[in-house]
Amino acid sequence: MKIKYLLLASVLFMMLHSCKVLSPKQYKALVASRDSLQSRTSHLEEELARLQADTARLHHELTELQQNFNALNKNYNASSTQVNQLSGDLKKREARLREVEDILRKRDEAANALRDKLQKALLGFQQSGLTVDIRNGKVYVSLTDKLLFPSGSIVIDEKGKQALKQLAEVMNKEADINMSVEGHTDNQRVVNLGQIKDNWDLSVLRATSVTRYLTEVEKVAPQRLTATGKGEFQPVDPANTPEARAKNRRIEIVLTPKLDELYNLINNK
Structure with a gap:
């Protein structure tokens, strides 16, 4: 309106x-x-x-964009910090993973080498019910009861002593191997065995007999051995047949390489 009045005044x-x-x-x-x-x-x-309206709108949009930019920049800085932290954690975990893998690889190599030695030393007994295999990094020497004991007995017979003697010769050269002697029975009830009341007794006493023979006769260090009885509760074949029950009546000698490196790594995680 001011421009209009000025123009009119100019004309007048x-x-x-x-x-x-x-x-x-x-x-x-x-x-x-x-x-x-x-x-x-x-x-x-x-x-x-x-x-004027466009200018005001653009000022408003510019303010919003600046606020959004500031928020994004703040989030970026926070995300960048988090990414750096996660990257550092990932590198530590990768290093730890490589360390654990290396120790477990050494464990498996030791277990395979021990299995090979035992299979060679005990080759003559494998037709009589002796097996050597690896499970979860441990070597299992499984001996059926007929290889070690007369029926219903806890006294090792001569054939069983010969098998344990061959086993002990290998184990006395492998000082870094711990042994657990496990007695296992079938699910048939024990009858007329005098002091032996049940399958728990039978499994424990047979494991103890093997442990005593290895330590007292074959001079395996007793600190390396543990005797346990598992009774009928860890069958290798759950079928209720004579063949399955024969498999379940056994002594398992579980050989575990000492893994001090792994235990230290776990405890210091």
Whole structure:
């Protein structure tokens, strides 16, 4: 509106200043010029209003963008810190994983080497019910009861002593191997065995007999041995047949390489 009034005042000033009497034609031309100026002024005012509105909107959008940028930058910095921390943790875990894998590889290599030695030393007894295999990094020497004991007895017979003697010769050269002697029975109830009341007794006493023979006769260090009785509760064949029961009546000597490195690694995690 100010522009419109200024233009009108300018036109009046020019008319008064000229001190001339205008002809009708000149007057119409002057009025037309004034109307044209007013129209152009209105357009300029409308454009000015639009520009002011656009400017305010752009200021608002710019403020929001700046706020979003600041938030994103803050999140990026936090994420970058977290990524660096996770990367460091990952490197530590990878190093630990390699260390554990290396120790377990050594364990498996030791178990395989021990199995091979025992299979070679006990080759002559494998037709009589002796097996050597590896489970979970441990070597299992399984001897059926008929290889070691007369039926229902806890006294080792001569054939059983020969098998244990061959086993002891290998084990006395492997000082880093611990042994657990496990007695196992079938699920048939024990009858008429005097002091032996049940399968628990039978499994424990047979394991103890083997342990005594290895330590007292074959001079295996007693600190390396543990005797346990498992009774009928860890069968290798759950079928209720004579063949399955014969498999379940056994002595298992579990040979475990000492893993001090692994235990230390676990305890110091």
